[in-house]
Amino acid sequence: MTEPKITQLQPMPDDWQRALAVVAHPDDLEYGCSAAIASWTDAGREIGYVLATRGEAGMDTLEPANCGPLREREQRASAAVVGVSSVEFLDHRDGVIEYGPALRRDIAAAIRRHRPELVITLNHRDTWGGVAWNTPDHVAVGRATLDAAGDAGNRWIFPELGGQGLEPWNGVRWVAVAGSSTPTHAVDATPGLERAVRSLLEHRTYIEALTDEDPTKGRMTVEEYARDFLTRNAQAVADRFGGRPAVAFEVFGR
Ligand SMILES: [Zn+2]
Numbered sequence: 001m002t003e004p005k006i007t008q009l010q011p012m013p014d015d016w017q018r019a020l021a022v023v024a025h026p027d028d029l030e031y032g033c034s035a036a037i038a039s040w041t042d043a044g045r046e047i048g049y050v051l052a053t054r055g056e057a058g059m060d061t062l063e064p065a066n067c068g069p070l071r072e073r074e075q076r077a078s079a080a081v082v083g084v085s086s087v088e089f090l091d092h093r094d095g096v097i098e099y100g101p102a103l104r105r106d107i108a109a110a111i112r113r114h115r116p117e118l119v120i121t122l123n124h125r126d127t128w129g130g131v132a133w134n135t136p137d138h139v140a141v142g143r144a145t146l147d148a149a150g151d152a153g154n155r156w157i158f159p160e161l162g163g164q165g166l167e168p169w170n171g172v173r174w175v176a177v178a179g180s181s182t183p184t185h186a187v188d189a190t191p192g193l194e195r196a197v198r199s200l201l202e203h204r205t206y207i208e209a210l211t212d213e214d215p216t217k218g219r220m221t222v223e224e225y226a227r228d229f230l231t232r233n234a235q236a237v238a239d240r241f242g243g244r245p246a247v248a249f250e251v252f253g254r
Helices: 026-034 033-044 065-079 101-114 136-151 157-165 192-200 204-213 222-238
Strands: 018-023 046-050 086-089 118-122 174-178 185-186 246-253
Touching: 018 026, 018 033, 018 101, 018 185, 026 033, 026 086, 026 192, 033 046, 033 065, 033 185, 033 192, 033 246, 065 101, 065 185, 065 192, 065 204, 101 222, 118 185, 118 204, 118 246, 157 185, 185 192, 192 204, 204 246
Parallel strands: 018 046, 018 118, 046 086, 118 174
Antiparallel strands: 174 246, 185 246
8 A cells, every 4th residue: 555645835935025924912923933934034034023912811810901011022022032123013902803994904004014025924714623713813813914915005995004105015925824724835943943932932921821721731841831832833744844844834825
C-alpha cells in the first residue's frame, strides 16, 4: 500500500514591503503567527498591528475598565518583541464585535493609513476545524478584514474617509489568514520561534489568569505553557512544509 500523499503548503509570497495585521484581541497574533512576523521584521519589512478591541472582557477576575489598559500595555510590549512599534486600537467592544459596515469602514481606514501590500488576519471561519467552535469576534473581524481589503480601494464605498484625507489604497495583493484549518501557504517558524515565545509571554497577566482557570494547564509554568503551545503548533505544520516547523496561512489573492 502506498502512503497517502500529503499536499505541501506553498512558501508565502515575499515580494512585499509593508504588511498590516488586523485582529480582534490582544494575544490573537501571539497565539497565531508572531514567529512569522519576527522573520519578516528581521528582513526589514514594516508591519503594523490593528486590534478591534483591547480584550477588556478577557479576564474573569478583572473588570473591563481595569483589564483594557492592562491588556493594551501587554499587547504593545509583545509587539515590540517581534519588531512591531505601530499598535492601534479601534475601540470596538470585546465579545460583541459586530460584523457590518462600521467595522469594515474602520478597517478600511486603517488599510488606507498604512497602505500595506499584505494584510494578515485570524481565522474568519465558524470553526478551527472539526467541531472546535471559533469566537464571534474572530469571525466578525476576519470577514470584515477580507472585505475591507477591497473597500480600501474604492472611493465610493466609504466616501467620508476621503474627507479625512485617507485616499483610496488598492494595493493589497494578499490577505493571509492565520489559524485556518485549510491553509495554503507557510513560513518557516524556526528563526522567529524564540521571539514568538517571548512575545506571547508578554501577555503574562492574561495567561496566568487563563492557566489558573484551566486545571489541565495548572502544572505548567507560564513559560512552559507558551513554549509548548507554539512549538506544538509549528510542529503540526511540518509534515506539509518539507519537514520544517512552520506557521501556516490561508492566502486569499486579490
Ligand atoms: Zn481572540
